[in-house]
Amino acid sequence: MSGWRNAAAVLVLLGLAVVAALPVAAQEKILSFAIEPAQVEVGAGERATVAVRIENASVREADNVVAAWTGPGGFLLDPAPQEIAVLAPFGSADLAVWILVPEDAPPGSVVGSLEFSYTYCIGDLCFQVFESRDVALVVRAPADVGLTEPTVPPSGQVPPSGQTQPSGRSATRAWIPYAVAAFVAVLAVVAAQIARSLGLRWPLYAVLLLATGGGLAYGVALGQHEQAQSIAAVLCTSCVGIEEAAARAPQLTAQEMTRIRAISEPVDLLVFHAPWCRSCPFAEALVEQVGALNARVGYRFVDVEREPEIARRYGVIQSGRTVVPAIVRLGVDRILFGIEDLESRLVLLLEEGA
Amino acid sequence: MRLSIWRRITQGGGVLLGLLGVTGIGMTHILFPGLHCYACPWAITVCPVGLLQNMIVFGTFPFFGVGAILAYGLAAGRGFCGWFCPFGTLNDLLSFRKRRIRKAPSYGKYVVLVGTLVGAWALADTAFCKLCPAGSLESSIPYLILGVARVNRPFLVHMATLGATVVGMVLVARFWCRYLCPMGGILSLFNRVSLLHLRWSQATCTECGACEKACPMGIEPHHDHDDHNCIKCGACVDACSPGSLTLHCSPRRRG
Numbered sequence: 001m002s003g004w005r006n007a008a009a010v011l012v013l014l015g016l017a018v019v020a021a022l023p024v025a026a027q028e029k030i031l032s033f034a035i036e037p038a039q040v041e042v043g044a045g046e047r048a049t050v051a052v053r054i055e056n057a058s059v060r061e062a063d064n065v066v067a068a069w070t071g072p073g074g075f076l077l078d079p080a081p082q083e084i085a086v087l088a089p090f091g092s093a094d095l096a097v098w099i100l101v102p103e104d105a106p107p108g109s110v111v112g113s114l115e116f117s118y119t120y121c122i123g124d125l126c127f128q129v130f131e132s133r134d135v136a137l138v139v140r141a142p143a144d145v146g147l148t149e150p151t152v153p154p155s156g157q158v159p160p161s162g163q164t165q166p167s168g169r170s171a172t173r174a175w176i177p178y179a180v181a182a183f184v185a186v187l188a189v190v191a192a193q194i195a196r197s198l199g200l201r202w203p204l205y206a207v208l209l210l211a212t213g214g215g216l217a218y219g220v221a222l223g224q225h226e227q228a229q230s231i232a233a234v235l236c237t238s239c240v241g242i243e244e245a246a247a248r249a250p251q252l253t254a255q256e257m258t259r260i261r262a263i264s265e266p267v268d269l270l271v272f273h274a275p276w277c278r279s280c281p282f283a284e285a286l287v288e289q290v291g292a293l294n295a296r297v298g299y300r301f302v303d304v305e306r307e308p309e310i311a312r313r314y315g316v317i318q319s320g321r322t323v324v325p326a327i328v329r330l331g332v333d334r335i336l337f338g339i340e341d342l343e344s345r346l347v348l349l350l351e352e353g354a
Numbered sequence: 355m356r357l358s359i360w361r362r363i364t365q366g367g368g369v370l371l372g373l374l375g376v377t378g379i380g381m382t383h384i385l386f387p388g389l390h391c392y393a394c395p396w397a398i399t400v401c402p403v404g405l406l407q408n409m410i411v412f413g414t415f416p417f418f419g420v421g422a423i424l425a426y427g428l429a430a431g432r433g434f435c436g437w438f439c440p441f442g443t444l445n446d447l448l449s450f451r452k453r454r455i456r457k458a459p460s461y462g463k464y465v466v467l468v469g470t471l472v473g474a475w476a477l478a479d480t481a482f483c484k485l486c487p488a489g490s491l492e493s494s495i496p497y498l499i500l501g502v503a504r505v506n507r508p509f510l511v512h513m514a515t516l517g518a519t520v521v522g523m524v525l526v527a528r529f530w531c532r533y534l535c536p537m538g539g540i541l542s543l544f545n546r547v548s549l550l551h552l553r554w555s556q557a558t559c560t561e562c563g564a565c566e567k568a569c570p571m572g573i574e575p576h577h578d579h580d581d582h583n584c585i586k587c588g589a590c591v592d593a594c595s596p597g598s599l600t601l602h603c604s605p606r607r608r609g
Contacts, residue, residue: 127413181415201606208547212424219418224409225383228418231408232392232400233381240393240404240493241484241508276412278479321381321395323502337502 029129030058030120031065031087039136045103047078048137052095052114054087060120061281062087067097070132071112074102087118089281090249099137107141121275185211230305231276234322237338238279245278245339250286252293256347260293267350269299272316272326279339283325286342290350297350357588357601361437365446368438372492374398385422387430388439389537393483394492395500403536404483407474427544430603431551435531435538436585441488442531448520449527449570460532460583463539470536484508487530490516527570532583542582550586550603552579559598565590575599 034053042048056062065084069077078100084093097114113132120127188207195203219225238245252260271287273280287299304311304322311317316326316335327336329349336345368388375381375396386392386399393404402423409416426434435442470482483489490512497503522529531538554576565575568590571583575590576598591599 204547208424208428212421212428215417215421215424217421219416219421222417224414224416224418227409227414228385228400228405229381229383231405232397235393235493235497235502237502239480239483240391240489241512242393242494242497242503243506244508245479276408321393338504340504340506 029131030060031056031062031116031118031129031131033114033116033131033133035114035133035135038134039138040099041138041140042099042101043140044101044105044107046101048099048101048135050097050099050114050135052097052133053092054084054095054116055092056087056089058089058120061089062118062120065093065095065116065118067095068115068117069099069112070115071135072110074105075110075112075137076100084118088285090285099135101137101139105139107139110137110139111135112137230274234274234277234304234324236274236277236279236324239277243279243338243340245282248282250282250289250343252286252289252343252347256343257293259347260290260297260350263294263296263350263354265354266296266298268330269297270310270314270328270330271299271301272304272311272314272322272324272328273301274304274324277324280325282339283327283342286346287327290346356592358592361587364437365440365443369440369443371399372397372440385419385426387426387434389441389486389488389535390439391483391486391489391492393489393497395496397492402540403470403486404480407470407480407482410471410474411478411480423540424544427541427548429549430541430586431545431548432538432541432582432584433548433550433586434541435535436587439531439537441491441535442528442585444491445523445528445531446570448523449529450524462533463535463542466534467536467539482536484511485515487512487516487519527572528585531585532571538585545582545584546580547606548586549605550601551606552584552586552591553600553602553607554579555598555600557598558596560596562595564593564595565599568593 032055034055036051036053040048040050052067054065062084063086065087067077067081069075076099078098081095081097084095087093099112111134113134115130115132117128117130120129188211192204192207195201235242237243269287271284273284284301287297291297291299302310304316304324308322311322314328314335316322316324316328323337325337325339327342327346327349329352332349332352334349334352336342336349368390372386372390372394373396375394375398379398381392381400382398384399385402385405386397387402389403390397390399390401391404392399392401402419405419406416409419430437466482473479473481494503494509494512494516498505498509503509519530519534522533526532552575559576561576566573569575570587570589571581571585573581573583575581575584578584579599586601588601591601
């Protein structure tokens with residue numbers, strides 16, 4: 001009997017620990033940064049040019065991609081590289097970075113690092129991610145043509161800008177409340193176990209009731225009941241296995257492109273999506289492509305969680321459930337759900353009535 | 355009245371709650387105390403397993419979901435499996451052979467539970483939902499009829515898991531509930547503390563074994579009436595002629 005109880009307590013404990021640890025691990029680096037070249041030869045007072053290729057391999061959108069420089073004193077990013085406001089899912093961007101070498105820089109090799117930061121959101125929860133890439137600058141001697149002996153960068157350098165975050169690591173401050181919650185839970189379970197070994201049952205019930213009430217109250221305070229409702233009220237076709245999420249960019253055939261370019265009447269599309277829907281970025285990317293091919297195709301993206309009344313008005317609802325992704329053409333009484341064969345289905349919808 | 359008749363009535367209530375969306379009521383904030391797909395076109399409740407997976411994918415601790423599950427667990431533990439869950443009811447209805455494998459280990463449901471949670475984190479996706487036989491029955495098939503779903507690979511995977519589960523249910527009583535259900539796994543953790551519980555009186559028990567024969571979950575109620583597989587359905591209570599086993603919904607006595 002008591003063996004079973006202990007096993008059950010250990011199971012609950014393990015479960016709590018796993019669930020508490022998950023949010024920490026769920027933060028990922030969704031962008032990859034490639035630097036070309038990794039080593040640049042440059043003269044004092046000149047600018048070294050570095051090209052950065054940034055790729056987004058995830059279904060999430062990355063926002064506010066910023067680059068900064070950490071390295072020996074006097075080296076500056078000049079002009080400051082442009083901030084990339086939005087990097088779309090599966091998208092990529094090239095960033096040119098200029099590093100100004102001070103006039104009085106001694107010849108030799110200097111290693112600094114480009115510090116990138118960006119944010120991405122999953123539902124209401126956003127993460128800021130920091131990453132760094134090393135760049136080696138070989139400063140030429142004024143009259144020297146060849147490479148000079150590399151020198152070790154001076155230690156104890158102060159970063160030139162207001163960089164206070166540790167580099168190369170994800171900012172994981174968001175995990176602290178979970179760690180505290182897990183710690184309290186572990187303490188509570190241990191306390192209940194000790195009480196039970198003393199022959200008391202009520203402390204166990206007190207802990208369970210507190211956890212129940214506290215969980216429900218704190219969850220409601222965080223708005224998690226609304227979140228639960230909105231998750232369940234919107235049907236994401238790829239989430240429950242009605243179709244597969246596409247981890248690829250949409251591909252229009254040459255013939256489909258010709259047919260899209262041939263559309264002569266203005267067409268307006270509404271694209272319904274939800275922030276956590278994995279197949280929605282595919283539908284959005286496809287409509288963006290179509291819009292780029294033919295300016296007569298206008299479109300608007302509608303987040304069904306933010307604007308449910310629009311979803312209701314255009315009937316993107318199947319027996320009470322809003323279905324995403326869905327594409328509606330204004331004036332046409334037919335809705336495209338899901339992403340399977342969406343390229344050909346969308347072209348047919350665009351040509352309707354033409 | 356025999357408990358089994360009351361149980362059919364509450365099981366009917368579970369199916370009714372599962373399909374209450376037919377009346378036009380939209381999705382509510384309520385978690386279903388069992389395994390019932392929220393993607394079912396007529397669902398008005400949130401599937402706890404689906405919600406936990408989504409929250410893990412979002413990287414948010416599911417305070418609300420865990421609180422609600424704790425509340426259900428404290429109230430009845432696995433009693434919901436026996437008295438309310440529509441998928442449990444389907445298990446009941448299909449298990450007409452009443453065959454049980456008593457000694458077979460049944461920890462598979464914990465493997466499924468941990469796999470579901472870890473899978474949601476590792477794949478950043480609701481992976482279990484894509485295999486869930488309740489989802490196959492309650493959302494894949496209805497949406498095929500409604501014209502949203504098509505017969506494609508995910509649909510066939512759903513049909514395969516549903517087919518395998520149905521075969522299992524016909525061959526072995528409460529196959530899904532006993533061996534695989536992650537929701538049953540969660541609720542079973544509360545079986546020893548829940549208000550709804552079996553009581554056994556040693557004084558009147560004749561060790562006849564009638565309860566053991568009646569139990570759909572293949573446990574021995576007179577030896578361990580709080581087993582993690584006990585769904586508190588009361589089949590043993592109805593079968594016990596000396597009345598040694600009784601079902602109560604009240605705070606537990608000490609001991």
